[in-house]
Amino acid sequence: MKKSRVIQLLGLILIGVLVGLGYSQRATTDASESITAVGSTALQPLVEAAGEQYSSEHTGVFINVQGGGSGTGLSQIQTGAVAIGNSDIFAEEQAGIKASKLKDHRVAVVGIAPIINKKTGVTNLTSQELTAIFTGKIKNWQAVGGKNLPIVLINRAQGSGTRKTFESYALNGRKSADSQEQDSSGLARSIVASTPGAISYVAFSYLDTSVTALQVNGVKPTEANVKNNHWHIWSYEHLYTGLQPNQLTKKFINYILSAAVQKKLVKQLGYISVHDMQVQRSATGKITTVK
Amino acid sequence: MDKIRASLLKKSIASKIERRGKIISLTCLALIILVVFLIFYFVASRGLATFFQNHINFWQFLSGTQWNPGTTGTNGQPAVGALPMIVGSFLITILSAIVATPFAIGTAVFMTEISPRRGAQILRPVTELLVGIPSVVYGFIGLQVVVPFVRNTFGGSGYGILSGTFVLFVMILPTVTSMSADALNAVPRYYREASLALGATRWQTIYKVVLRAAIPGMLTAIVFGMARAFGEALAVQMVIGNATLLPQNLVSPASTLTSILTMGIGNTVMGSLQNNALWSLAMILLLMSLVFNMVIRYIGRKGKLNNER
Numbered sequence: 001m002k003k004s005r006v007i008q009l010l011g012l013i014l015i016g017v018l019v020g021l022g023y024s025q026r027a028t029t030d031a032s033e034s035i036t037a038v039g040s041t042a043l044q045p046l047v048e049a050a051g052e053q054y055s056s057e058h059t060g061v062f063i064n065v066q067g068g069g070s071g072t073g074l075s076q077i078q079t080g081a082v083a084i085g086n087s088d089i090f091a092e093e094q095a096g097i098k099a100s101k102l103k104d105h106r107v108a109v110v111g112i113a114p115i116i117n118k119k120t121g122v123t124n125l126t127s128q129e130l131t132a133i134f135t136g137k138i139k140n141w142q143a144v145g146g147k148n149l150p151i152v153l154i155n156r157a158q159g160s161g162t163r164k165t166f167e168s169y170a171l172n173g174r175k176s177a178d179s180q181e182q183d184s185s186g187l188a189r190s191i192v193a194s195t196p197g198a199i200s201y202v203a204f205s206y207l208d209t210s211v212t213a214l215q216v217n218g219v220k221p222t223e224a225n226v227k228n229n230h231w232h233i234w235s236y237e238h239l240y241t242g243l244q245p246n247q248l249t250k251k252f253i254n255y256i257l258s259a260a261v262q263k264k265l266v267k268q269l270g271y272i273s274v275h276d277m278q279v280q281r282s283a284t285g286k287i288t289t290v291k
Numbered sequence: 292m293d294k295i296r297a298s299l300l301k302k303s304i305a306s307k308i309e310r311r312g313k314i315i316s317l318t319c320l321a322l323i324i325l326v327v328f329l330i331f332y333f334v335a336s337r338g339l340a341t342f343f344q345n346h347i348n349f350w351q352f353l354s355g356t357q358w359n360p361g362t363t364g365t366n367g368q369p370a371v372g373a374l375p376m377i378v379g380s381f382l383i384t385i386l387s388a389i390v391a392t393p394f395a396i397g398t399a400v401f402m403t404e405i406s407p408r409r410g411a412q413i414l415r416p417v418t419e420l421l422v423g424i425p426s427v428v429y430g431f432i433g434l435q436v437v438v439p440f441v442r443n444t445f446g447g448s449g450y451g452i453l454s455g456t457f458v459l460f461v462m463i464l465p466t467v468t469s470m471s472a473d474a475l476n477a478v479p480r481y482y483r484e485a486s487l488a489l490g491a492t493r494w495q496t497i498y499k500v501v502l503r504a505a506i507p508g509m510l511t512a513i514v515f516g517m518a519r520a521f522g523e524a525l526a527v528q529m530v531i532g533n534a535t536l537l538p539q540n541l542v543s544p545a546s547t548l549t550s551i552l553t554m555g556i557g558n559t560v561m562g563s564l565q566n567n568a569l570w571s572l573a574m575i576l577l578l579m580s581l582v583f584n585m586v587i588r589y590i591g592r593k594g595k596l597n598n599e600r
Contacts, residue, residue: 041557069557070566078560095361152448157533158359159565161557174363180450180532180544183554187529194439195448278591 030248033248039086040071040161042203043237045173045269046108047086050256053265059139063252070094070161073190077102077240083249090283097282103111103243105254106236107256108271111167111204113221113233115192115211120199124215130170136177140196147198153179154188156201165235166201168285170216201233205270221237223272229279229287236281302518308449324371331577338574341567342410347371352571358535358551360565370440370471377575379545382452382538384520387459391467392513393411394460396502399471399509404497415472430529438530447542450532455547458526463516470515474508475501507594518583522576549571 037047044067051063068076074097077085088110091099114130116122120141125133132138133151140151153175156163161199162185182188185202192198193210204221207213213221216233225231239256241249255261255291262273280288302310341347347369355372357364364370398418402410437457442449478501478548486496504511524547532544552572559565 067557071558071560075560075562095565157554157558159361159555175359178357178359178534178536180448180534181546181554181594182526182533183557193451195442195450197447250563288350 016207024281028050033060033162034064035083035246035248035252036064036066037073037084037086037239038051038066038068038076040070040088040237041067041083042088043086043108043239044057044163046237046266046271047084047239048255049265049269050106050261051252053251053261054255059211061248063283069159072161074102074106077242079241080145083241083245084253087238087240089164090236090238091240092283093164101243102240103245105239105241105253105257106274107239107253108237108262108266109232109234109277110237111221111223111226111231112170112201113160113204113207114170114199114201114216116199117192117194117196118210118212118213119196120149120212122214123212124202124218126217127170127172130216131174131212132275133173134171134175134176151176152195152198153200154191155179155181155182155202156185156188157181161235162201162203166233169233170201181196190199201268204272226272227278232237234272248258293546333572334574335568336563336575337567341371341564341571345369345564345567347568352568353377356537360559360568361563369564371571373548373568373572373575375535376546376548376572378537378550379452379531380521380547380579382545383455383519383531383547384495385457385462386452386456387520388467388513388517389582390456390460391493391516395464395467395471395512395516396509398464398468400497400502402468403475404451404470404493404501405442410472415469418465418468421461422469426462426523426526427529429458429462430526433526433530441542445542447540448532449542449546450530450544451540451542452531452538453541454530455527455545456541457521458530459523463520463524466519467512467516470512471505471509474505477508478504484507490578506538507590512595514587514590518580518587521579521583524548524553528553548576552576 037051042066047063048065051065054063055061070089071094072092073082073085074088074091074094075085075152076082076100080096085102087094091097091102091104095235114125122141122144125144129138129144133144134153136153138144139151141147141151143249144220153176157165158181160183167174182191182200185206187199188201189206189208189211192200204223207221216231219225221231221233224235239253241253245253257274259275262275266273278290280290282288335488341352342349351368352371352373353371355364356374357370357372357377359370362370364372368515373466379420399415404413433454437454438449440449441447441451441454444455452493482500482504483496487493491499511567527547531546531550533546533550535545535546535551538545555565555569559569
């Protein structure tokens with residue numbers, strides 16, 4: 001009996017000490033700063049890498065980065081639960097988001113290319129052909145000069161930023177036909193690589209030799225073609241904040257936009273720097289030249 | 292005298308400890324019940340919002356075949372028809388149970404009746420090992436092995452109900468097997484002895500006596516396996532193709548409630564129709580697991596009555 005009393009007492013003391021420790025820790029973490037960024041998985045690697053670099057340069061500052069998807073990022077920043085919402089799409093394009101309550105920071109550009117299985121025998125499509133394929137009008141590769149193979153459409157999940165961009169700028173706003181859907185770019189690529197006749201679309205950073213990246217209207221999917229808008233299928237990567245972001249959030253976004261990050265990290269991770277773009281695109285798709 | 296009186300009237304230490312234990316276990320129980328109720332409340336409040344806030348017709352939701360919340364379908368209503376997913380989920384569950392049951396019962400009979408020693412030493416650990424494999428591994432094997440196999444043997448793109456059935460078959464096999472084995476073990480020894488004493492062969496005993504007596508237990512095992520198959524998300528999602536189309540045949544891409552849920556939830560905004568529609572799918576899943584649970588209890592109760600008679 002006595003022994004168990006002692007153990008109980010020890011347990012209580014331990015809990016007390018832990019609570020006290022936690023309380024004092026809380027005070028110090030508040031003194032040093034931290035912000036949380038949530039959202040798009042396509043942008044996550046960049047924000048994560050930049051956040052790590054930023055923390056190593058500024059001691060006591062922590063940038064927490066989480067995935068969850070563009071929709072999550074936008075809804076979390078709208079409710080004010082996080083400091084930064086990462087998104088592949090304009091807030092205006094997402095249902096249920098009041099874009100006027102948010103501030104848009106474009107930090108990078110991502111090009112998206114249609115990819116097909118290597119044995120299809122096609123390397124170039126016109127945009128009409130591409131639209132016809134994705135809306136289900138053309139069902140065999142023979143119709144566009146390929147082998148006699150049925151076309152297997154592989155879409156990204158409904159609401160995915162990549163899919164929205166592809167439908168807006170490759171299919172001219174048409175909705176893709178109902179088809180298979182995958183929820184990650186990596187899986188979409190590996191399925192295209194292994195399924196005869198498959199077609200899908202991924203960001204440039206996912207292009208590799210296991211699949212064929214299609215030319216559209218004879219234009220190659222390269223960074224140079226994105227920068228001068230000869231290649232239309234690209235999107236901004238956005239960091240959304242509230243209208244009055246706090247000091248650390250402002251500093252961090254400026255850091256991502258600084259030459260140090262844009263020239264090195266952005267390129268290393270397969271994005272295109274916003275500073276290199278020769279054109280600008282608004283949420284409604286209007287193109288203006290950057291002087 | 293007074294001391295004895297006092298010690299008799301005071302609560303003893305043992306009863307105090309007992310009371311403390313009772314309070315602790317009751318609090319745990321209450322907490323779990325509270326969590327279950329909160330989950331039900333949350334899923335229902337979100338799931339029902341589709342019908343009460345967004346004014347989607349419930350029957351249209353169950354019978355519609357177009358799924359693209361946020362856009363309007365051909366009938367001018369928002370395209371939230373969940374029939375393709377519901378059909379996909381049920382087809383894949385029932386098919387995998389049908390495929391898995393004979394294998395599971397065969398293995399269970401071997402483990403308990405024919406070679407109990409080898410069963411206990413080798414087969415049981417092996418089947419239990421199958422339970423421990425994470426579902427993403429099953430999904431990956433399905434993607435790399437089963438899908439090409441189905442494509443080359445049965446045609447189509449390889450993604451579809453059939454591939455999902457094969458993957459789920461392996462996943463629910465251990466559950467059904469070990470529970471069937473338990474059911475067979477629970478058959479009283481004197482049933483077998485009586486049967487053998489009457490001159491029945493081993494096969495006759497197994498077929499006519501042991502299996503019959505274990506039917507309720509084995510049904511429970513099958514329903515348990517079906518519940519697992521119904522709720523499995525990741526492995527199925529990787530091989531079924533996730534197309535919100537009514538399955539035309541077993542090799543055409545299809546989808547299940549869980550696969551659409553996991554794919555969509557990160558891309559929608561809390562409170563929007565897209566999000567609410569997904570919660571409605573979650574509500575159907577929750578209700579179905581409730582039904583599975585009730586079926587299991589019903590079978591269990593009936594089985595008991597039969598044995599007592």
